[in-house]
Amino acid sequence: MLVKKRLLILGAGLVVTTLALSGCAGAGAKSQSVTLTLATVNNPQMKDMEQLKGTFEKENPGIKVNFVQMEEGDLRAAVTADVASGAGQYDVVTVGAYEVPQWGAQGWLKDLTSTLKNDKSYDVGDILPPVRDALSVDGKQYAVPFYGESSILMYNKEMFANAGLTISDHPTWQEVAADAKILNTADHAGICLRGKPGWGDLFAPLTTVVQTFGGAWYDSKWKAQVNSPAFVEGVNFYVDLLKTAGEKDPVSNSFTECLNQLSAGKVAMWYDASVAASILEDPKTSKVAGKMGYVHAPVYKTKESGWLWSWNLAVPKTSKNADAAEKFVKWATSKDYQQLVGKTLGWTRVPPGARTSTYSIPEYKEAAKAFAPITLDVMNSVNPKQPGLKPQPWVGIQYVTIPEFQDVGNQVAQLVADAIAGRTTVKEALDKGQVIAQAAGDKQK
Template sequence: MTVTFRALVGASMMLAFAGTASAQTTITVATVNNGDMIRMQRLMSDFYAKHPDIKVNWVTLEENVLRQRVTTDIASKGGQYDVLTIGNYEVPIWAKQNWLLALDNLGADYQQDDLLPQVAQSLTVDGKLYAVPFYAESSMLMYRTDLLEKAGLKMPENPDWDFITDAAAKMTDKSAGVYGICLRGKAGWGENMAFLTSMVNSMGGSWFDMQWKPQFDQPEWKATLDTYLKLMSNYGPPGASSNGFNENLALFQTGKCGMWIDATVAASFISDPKESKVADKVGFAPAPTRAGGKNHGNWLWSWNLAIPATSTKADAAKTFVAWATSPEYTKLVAEKEGVANVPPGTRTSLYKNPDYLKVAPFAEMTLKAIESANTAHPSEKQVPYTGGQFVAIPEFQAIGTAVGQQFSAAVAGKSKAEQALTAAQALTVREMTRAGYPK
């Protein structure tokens, strides 16, 4: 049998190509469909140029769906994902279950000591970092300066809920498609319950007393839900029971909202003239408190990248995680998208960068909100838990979503406030008893 030179060369090239292809590692990254994560996917050419041996398969999901899928996968040790986008609620709980890999050594250039202390601490268990923040946030009030002026009002240094209600009424012009306030109504422990848990904290209430008894039958929760439903039904947009962060962001950017109380990370999107019709008419203030109160209920949240212990491609996953949360990535976003659009709330150096401070009118308010968020003592009352806009126990994910469904139904007009609170009390008592609280 005669083998030609051309055939030998061709066979060698095929073998070489096969070797290259087999050397490439594909990792699967589960992430949320928020703007900063979508932007990261647009910038992947930088990662591939530096790491041609790694390919990233993206699974991009709506917030509630993401939480459900990654929780199911990691609890069942399914191993579908190599990198998870999870919150500072999950990180400590999952780390204690040995479900996550420690991420203490991400390279000399990573500058771990530059991470904001309050954010890094929420991701640390027994002295080890189990996830790294892609962006972090607190909550604040964002508002239309032109509509407030037209209403004859001036934003107080520390607004309260009475002022918010009055301003929402005066800023609403339904004939023009402008609503005084936009708030989360979509059911979910990290959707409407993130807002309402923060709100009840600002009203002086809590989820549980020191004996783990649910508090939905207390006056603080009644005041919270009554105010919330009044704002949503009288001055909010139609279909508010389906609106979460992304839906309200779109409403504000298109000029439909007078005020919006939500995550500080939204500030760059509503201040960007390329994305927001009202970019030059936006003001920022602390999240509201009750009249005479001091607790603004502002939360602390971070979307973080973590590696599940089930991953068989941990080295490649770690390389990606280091790139996506590094100082170099911050510089990349600044160069490609503008410094105002870099992921906020993660690094101390960002808030000392004069270029950023010059173009980010929201920077000071964001940092102040993050640093003042008191997750160790979220309520003015003594409580047996930590958290802020969530209760840091494993059972909260299911209970919070079930309660959120009751309150979302009330926004949709399917039940009254009293009915929703009674149902929330009953189901929370049942589930906490089933879980064995107090422990």
């Protein structure tokens, strides 16, 4: 894999940490101060980490943590270029399940196996096995999960009841669309779906819709399928649903924007990451806490259609401050951190889908009873090896594990966003996307 040609990209919910080490002034200084500059998207879980950073700083005298929020796209570009080039600007990065095995095999990430295994208090064996496996290459673990997730349909039970509607635990997309049109009023949208361009924005949920409609990015021989009938049908359904019952200006909306609208009671339904449920059920920040219902991702031709993902902390091989970086990584993904979140911010705010023991904490089981069981159920039900109707030559649901996918996904997402905005048709957009995808597919043959 050539570094210059195959730069990988980080997904939505991205966190990057810059660790700058500076010695105390004067000869013979006995101590050094470490400043961690943590660049992050405006993700609720990362805001929680920022709020709780004082605990880490007290436990590690001399280490300070500064948070800087950036747009996701800018963050991705900066971190990918830094890690791939070996510049060493960042000491801790948050990477997705898509990147970790490729970056680890490439030699870009520090092997954390020994430091995790030797720290008995960390209990690396407590990490959910499917998630841990996704972060390992040839028995070596290159990252640890901050939180894991699938995708589910979240709906306002009060709005459904007022409209005389009910929903099953395993709804179809056709049923969801019919309900969304009824629930779409002047006061609130029927459904919120991501429309912001980006493979980790728009195409995270849209790829799962395409798959349950029978489509796929590529066939088993890496022939692009972007303008195939099934792919076109799935995208047309998604675009039409946004036009008839979706939120205003969808091309400006991704995870955070839809979360804000649903929590404010401005949307009846939302299909997205299961991790959002913990924020929706927090009465301190959500107007709909206690009013929400959660069901499996909608389907059409498949039994399941949710994704499987984790956001993970890793240390680049080029880090000049590896020891301090590892301390922070272990602190933010530890059992103690989960207890800290629960006791300080509320048990629904505990990062889910990373540790088995999380689901045995009595306070968490009670606080998260509305969404914790279904999250685990969906995560254990999806099939990353074949999420659609036909076999695929990669493992993954809402992404294709080739370095070129970042560029392919971003370009096609922009084309689809143009269709959502009415600047082109879905067929015209996907015909252009087919050419882009095939160029990347040819490199895999």
